[in-house]
Amino acid sequence: MKTLLRLVAAASLLLAPPIVSAQTAKLPQGVKRVVFLGDSITYAGQYTADIEAYFITRDKAANYEFINVGLPSETVSGLSEAGHAGGKFPRPDLHERLARVLEKTKPDLVFACYGMNDGIYLPFDETRFKAYQDGCTWLRDEVTKTGAKIAFITPPVFDSLKGGKPGYNDVLGRYGDWLLSMKKSGWVVADLHGPMTAYLDEHRKADPNFALASDGVHPGPEGHWVMAREILKFLGASDVAKAKSAEEMAAAPTHGLEILKLVTQRENLLKDAWLTATGHKRPGMATGLPLDQAETKAKEIGKQIEALLK
Template identity: 25%
Template sequence: MSTIHNERILFIGDSITDCNRNRSEREHDSDRLGHGYVSFIHALLQATYPSKHYKVTNKGIGGNTIRDLQERWQRDVLTLKPDLLFIMIGINDVWRQFDQPSDFAQHVYPDEFTGTYRQLVEQSSAKKICLLSPFYIQSEKGDPMRKMMDHYGDLTKSVAETCHVSFIDLQKQTFDPLMQGLDDIEIAQDRIHPSSVGHMAIARTILKHLDFKWDN
């Protein structure tokens, strides 16, 4: 964390990132970062490193797929010139294939997902970029949606490797271990939107990736 000082950290994604954030985005609005992992990360950073000034921005929008990120990439990422960029996308790209199975126009298949993802990462000039895998809170790995979500997680990893950026596998590193001790419903009642426990687990994983020191 010693290298991060007065820099802009931007999180972009879907409803998991959004988490009911205040769209006005006024700097001192207490809910401008939402009520999930982005807010937790910001609070923990400021409480642990009070002398540093972290400019944390939340650009999550519920329901987004990789297509939606592409449409708003210039406005919500490139113009803000973040130093650290975290991207979490893919859940809706998979979910639309299950909750709207006959609406093929809403489906984002692997080739489009990886191709668009690569374009977005390659356009970005952030000093550090980290891709976060999509996840599904289902301990049964043979479940059809869990299997597809795991596949899109692997696709995300492949994009990170191709573009030489960081990757965090939230499914394997965060939620699979958590499901060994907690019932799935305690982490996310609908298997998609995490409880406060699930959001804190995401925050801990990201902070560990940033070499966060709890005893600073």
């Protein structure tokens, strides 16, 4: 009888589904300072704050530093349409400021998310496409020269239902496909455009008025969480693969929601200070505090976060 019971127990173990533990995201070894480059979507900061809050609540001892230097309207291609911003100013060009950004921020890892503005909201054009390709190649070369790593993020989804410009999301899809094709040449690329487009399409089947961005371009909180989640999955996370919001992601760890709010507050404090300290030519941006003062205030917020982690 005992032998029979042991055989039954062994069989039940073989037939039982495997227990798979959720994996957390990891940054490459040696990375401590992470810099985000991009346009107004990155400057908005929600997806970058979501990512930072994730790492703080999952890896308390890591002591990472995240810096957001996204600049609204910017391109990596150097292109700008005639009459941009009502003719007030051309689109900022990353070429003008990158050297200063790299010198002052001294990143170990750069995430770069460009493309939305680089197609200039026009039908596909080989000349514009080549300018984007050349700009990304130049950016990779410049970052690599400093010894830092760089990961490209394919462009977010463009929603023609809300933003007009029929077919423009397909233009961004071609830009994203090219980035992904460069993985065979050793580029590190996280795909955002494909999953984000699929997410929008799937939800619109149930609700024809569903949108991630009310203007077709700039995502709201749900859209930013989709961005953050895809990047975290790219970094190896499975523990948030089904989380429907940043709040759901943050709710699992103790005091996670409070930490998410503090991280967002700290990033909003620092991003304008960093943009002013590194310099740019875009009019209409808040100057923020001098960087040293902003960092002092950020340290106070950091102490509040540390207290919640104990």
